[in-house]
Every structure is written in C-alpha cells, then in structure tokens.
Amino acid sequence: MAVNKKESFTQKEQDLAEFAKAIAHPARLAILKVLAQRNECICGEIVDVLPLAQSTVSQHLKELKNAGLIDGSVDGPRSCYCINWKAFEKFMNEFNMLFNNLKIKNEKACC
Amino acid sequence: MAVNKKESFTQKEQDLAEFAKAIAHPARLAILKVLAQRNECICGEIVDVLPLAQSTVSQHLKELKNAGLIDGSVDGPRSCYCINWKAFEKFMNEFNMLFNNLKIKNEKACC
DNA sequence: AATACTTATCGTATATTTGCGATATAAGAT
DNA sequence: ATCTTATATCGCAAATATACGATAAGTATT
DSSP states (O other), rough: OOOOOOGGSHHHOOOOOOOHHHHHHHHHHHHHHHHHHHHSSSSSSHHHSSSSSSSHHHHHHHHHHHHHEEEEETTTEEEEEEOHHHHHHHHHHHHHHHHHHHHHHHHHHHH | OOOGGGGGSSSHHHHHHHHHTTTTTTTHHHHHHHHSSSSSSSSSHHHHHSSSSSHHHHHHHHHHHHHTSEEEEETEEEEEEOHHHHHHHHHHHHHHHHHHHHHHHHHHOOO
16 A cells, blocks of 8 residues: 555656645745845755754755756855746646646536 | 644745645646546546546545535535636636746846 | 445555754865 | 854654545435
C-alpha cells in the first residue's frame, strides 16, 4: 500500500501537480513574495521575515529551487535567490490553458 | 517539532496554499478533467478511468470537495459530482493577481 | 425480504512533508 | 590563524498524505 501511482498519469498532469505542490505551502508563497518585492535578491533576510527557523527556510528554498521556480547563486558568504520568471510564466500559462479548456467544455452547472 | 506553523501566515497565503494543495496531485487534476469533459456529472465512471482503487478515488473526491472545488449531491444510489466554477474562478483570479503583482515589481533578472 | 449495486468510511501500512537543533561548510573580517 | 557570519545539510520527531482492502450504508431491483 501507499505505492506511488503518480507515474500512471500524464506528464502534463504530473508537471502541473509538481508546480502546485511547490507553491502549496504558505511559507513558500511568502518567500516568493519577499523575493519579488525586493529589488535585489535577498537571502537571509527571508529568515528574519518568516516565523521559521533558518534550517526550515533553507529547506523551503531548496524545494522552490528544485521545482525550478527560483534560481540561486552563491555571492560571497551569502546566497542569492531570485524568481525564475520564465519557469513561472510557463506554468501559469499551462494552468490557465488547462482550466480555460475545462471551462469551455462545460459551463452549465449540473448539480 | 513539526508543529503546524501555517497559522502564522496571512489568510490569503493560507487560502492560496490550500487551493494549490488541492490540485497538487495528478489524480485530482485528472478527476477535474473528467468532471469537465463529460456533459453530465459522473460519479463512479471516474473510478473506471483512473488507475486507482474506488476507495482512493472517493478520498480524492472528498478532498476536492473539502477544498470547495467541486460540488457533490446524492442521486439515487450514486453520487454526482461537478466542478464548482465559481470557487475555481475565484482562486484562479487570486493566483493571477498575486503573480501579476509580483511580476510588476521586479521584472529584471538579478541572479 | 433478499439481492445486487454504488459510494463512503474505517483501519492500516507506508511514504512524504514539515520543522527544529546541531553540525558542517565556506567566505570575510580581525 | 582565528573568529564571526551566512547558509546548507544531517538526523530526528511529529504530522500529513497516499493507497488499499474490508466493511458499512444506502438505494434499486427482484
């Protein structure tokens, strides 16, 4: 039980689900907000803003990076993160496409 | 450890994260697709289409319902589900708003 | 009333996520 | 060289999610 069945779905479904999961935590949404609001890429300032331990924030950053939503680069003793707008836009488009397609087919409420 | 810190974030962040989590599984995306493609609200046909056990599908349906993304009503011996377009649109708008706001502020790549 | 059918729920096993402290790593400052 | 500062990683505990079979609960059908 609890075998992973995710591979049995389409690649698009998997990709979208991955993206959704990446932003499916308030902390990660907050991080994205902070990254976007500052003109410079901030690293540890995120820790000051969030109500989480440094190691936890680092973990969330890693997840966002793995999902391709942010880029990171080492800048001296500190790390610099920023939003990968291209990846972001790509996913947002796919999202809108998916749900617009859904909507076209069936607009009437049936229940 | 592993105490839930989600309450320390803004309500908007929590709501969006909830929505994202609801669609953060390929099976649930597939369910939404099926619900939208058929003209009638289908119940058990979803089970036939998905590579999952009936009880698992039922669980996913429950999660989508709890998140407010679908409505369900009992129709004789079977259940009838359909997409709650209003809730859907609300969340999609919030999403777009959030990320458009982010984008306006900072378009230049900094890393 | 008995049966077949459809869906929901319960119990359970396993996997994944969340979170923290402690520790490693790496660069600058002294 | 040593110390400070910033970040990443490791190890662990707790919580949540995923998946299934078994069973319950409800409605038609016979």
